[in-house]
Amino acid sequence: MENEAGRLRAARHARIHRGMFLLPSLFTVGSIAAGYFSITETMKALVNTGEAAMHLDWAAIAILFAIPFDALDGRIARMTNTTSDFGRELDSLADAFTFGVAPSLLALIWGFHFLPETIYAPLRQNLIHAGAFICFVYLIGGVSRLARFNISKDPQPRNPGRPGRKYFVGMPIPAAAALLASAVHLCGGYPVRAWWVAILWLVLVGFAGFLMVSTWRFWSGKELNFTRSHPFQLLLVVPVVLYVTIKYSQGVLCVMALLYMFSGVWARAAYSWSRRRRHGVDAPPEDETPDSGAAKFL
Numbered sequence: 001m002e003n004e005a006g007r008l009r010a011a012r013h014a015r016i017h018r019g020m021f022l023l024p025s026l027f028t029v030g031s032i033a034a035g036y037f038s039i040t041e042t043m044k045a046l047v048n049t050g051e052a053a054m055h056l057d058w059a060a061i062a063i064l065f066a067i068p069f070d071a072l073d074g075r076i077a078r079m080t081n082t083t084s085d086f087g088r089e090l091d092s093l094a095d096a097f098t099f100g101v102a103p104s105l106l107a108l109i110w111g112f113h114f115l116p117e118t119i120y121a122p123l124r125q126n127l128i129h130a131g132a133f134i135c136f137v138y139l140i141g142g143v144s145r146l147a148r149f150n151i152s153k154d155p156q157p158r159n160p161g162r163p164g165r166k167y168f169v170g171m172p173i174p175a176a177a178a179l180l181a182s183a184v185h186l187c188g189g190y191p192v193r194a195w196w197v198a199i200l201w202l203v204l205v206g207f208a209g210f211l212m213v214s215t216w217r218f219w220s221g222k223e224l225n226f227t228r229s230h231p232f233q234l235l236l237v238v239p240v241v242l243y244v245t246i247k248y249s250q251g252v253l254c255v256m257a258l259l260y261m262f263s264g265v266w267a268r269a270a271y272s273w274s275r276r277r278r279h280g281v282d283a284p285p286e287d288e289t290p291d292s293g294a295a296k297f298l
Helices: 002-047 049-079 085-113 121-151 173-186 195-213 231-247 249-282 292-296
Strands: 167-169 217-219
Touching (some): 085 173, 085 195, 121 173, 121 195, 173 195, 173 249, 217 249
Antiparallel strands (some): 167 217
């Protein structure tokens, strides 16, 4: 009887352990569902033009809503020790779909499809064609970023940060998607109507694609460990942050996305500046360099 009870307990424990492997994948599936909803809402904006702003806003919100799911699936897998090759591949495919395909389609429709007919016809046509190309470039940059991330072993950014800290090499695709989606949400989903705004949108979408394939460092946040924090501090901080984010989502989310983007740009610029300054200080004076006298006559 004792052996039978032990076998039953072992079988029950094995079933629970196998079920734990499904938990991170459920969050990944939630991210995929949000991306699918975003695409359907973007398509509805093309059909129901009278309510296009509402559908485009919902499409942007769905992409933003998928970001916590993407952040939690990997963390939960590590916490429960249920990481697997299947989970990693599913997460990568989900990111390509939710943060690559869905934002590129949203950026194309919101930024260029609803340009009025009153705009100079050749200019409008060129903007639409350029927008389709740049949005495709964003998608290629996103999937290339994911492919590089999957095959890299301890990648190092071109501008290394503090020793011991972990950084992303290139802007993560969820952050790039958040940048585009938060801009649409900031405008309430109302599509672009001015040609000069469409040009600014071209630059922003293209720059987001470039940042993803760059080798610049971006903060990863992996050093954050909430299990070491005091629970009473979390009980006070988390509700306040959630309330402010939800209540003022249009401004807060866009500011957060822009700050994250510019943090990577600033880190690269500061590193280049300090490197030029360091090389300038370390370089010997001109009159002490070899062949300096000959160089003056050249």
